[in-house]
Amino acid sequence: MELSNYAFSFSRDTSTSLIYKNTELHFIVRNDTQDNTILILSELVMDRFSSDEQNELLLYLYMNKRKISTSRIFIYGMKIHSLKFFKPDMKFSKVFRFINYLDDYVPNSKLNRKIHKSFKNYRFSTFADKPTIMEALNLSKHMIYFKNQENTKLVSFFLGDNSISLIAYYNESIVGAMFGYLFDDTIYMLIHYYNRDYSQHYLNQGIYQSFIDECKARKVKKIDWGAVEKNNNGLIYMKKNFSTNIEEALIISF
Incomplete structure (x- = not known):
């Protein structure tokens, strides 16, 4: 998953957007007290995408966190x-969407981590x-x-x-x-x-x-x-x- 496969515009000080499957997803960027850049996916309505597409998007964001200069990602817009x-067998993406991506933890599908x-x-x-x-x-x-x-x-x-x-x-x-x-x-x-x-x-x-x-x-x-x-x-x-x-x-x- 290279950045070139996605239309991505990023700014540390304002907001950013990502074009995925012809859908524009808007982000909010903030710095926390430790000066970590937080990327908040603010208008992602997960029903627009299939489960495979959701997993692809979430994995893409995690794999490219450093490239887009962010240390934490929060996503909402799912049906709780x-x-x-x-x-026990629930896919990691649904679990981590719900608990909003615990700090400094990067899910890895090979390790198949579960909560x-x-x-x-x-x-x-x-x-x-x-x-x-x-x-x-x-x-x-x-x-x-x-x-x-x-x-x-x-x-x-x-x-x-x-x-x-x-x-x-x-x-x-x-x-x-x-x-x-x-x-x-x-x-x-x-x-x-x-x-x-x-x-x-x-x-x-x-x-x-x-x-x-x-x-x-x-x-x-x-x-x-x-x-x-x-x-x-x-x-x-x-x-x-x-x-x-x-x-x-x-x-x-x-």
Whole structure:
């Protein structure tokens, strides 16, 4: 996969785009506190491509990270509800799209690295060849469970020092999910999803409140929600960025 096979325009200071399968994919470029360039694939709607095409694109981006002067890649725009449970044989691309490409980890199809996750048993296993990844995630410290008379569970977990992720589910169906990347004192929302069948469910309020409480605990001053757009699958993704303070974030509703 050479760069010459793709139409690619890159700028460290503004934005960049990639023409893939006659579809223009837009990127946002930011520098984090360690001066790492972060490439955020901001308008990739995965339904446009077949599984093979998705894998090709993701692998291409990883193989060429250094050529395009970026150290981290975050992708959103996938249907989270299609990932009801992570299974041991799930392809790495779907798993890593969901957990937004853990810092400094490059998936390699030859090594066939996998992450296993079971909501039913609350168990998280490690990559067979990189067990220290779980220490980096530090999941056991950050997992929070809520139960009520309906036996509804809100599972909240946070990945790494620079990212915050949250999932709520009811009767093994995902109710909603959120993922944000912490840059300076602002959380930039990358994944924003809700299940249409549970759009009015009280857990949606729990999602926001828990997420915002964690942001406040981390001294976050702003949440950049982005301008959101809904599609028929209930997926919400950002198109243009704008900032709002944490208190105002509670006004966001579906």
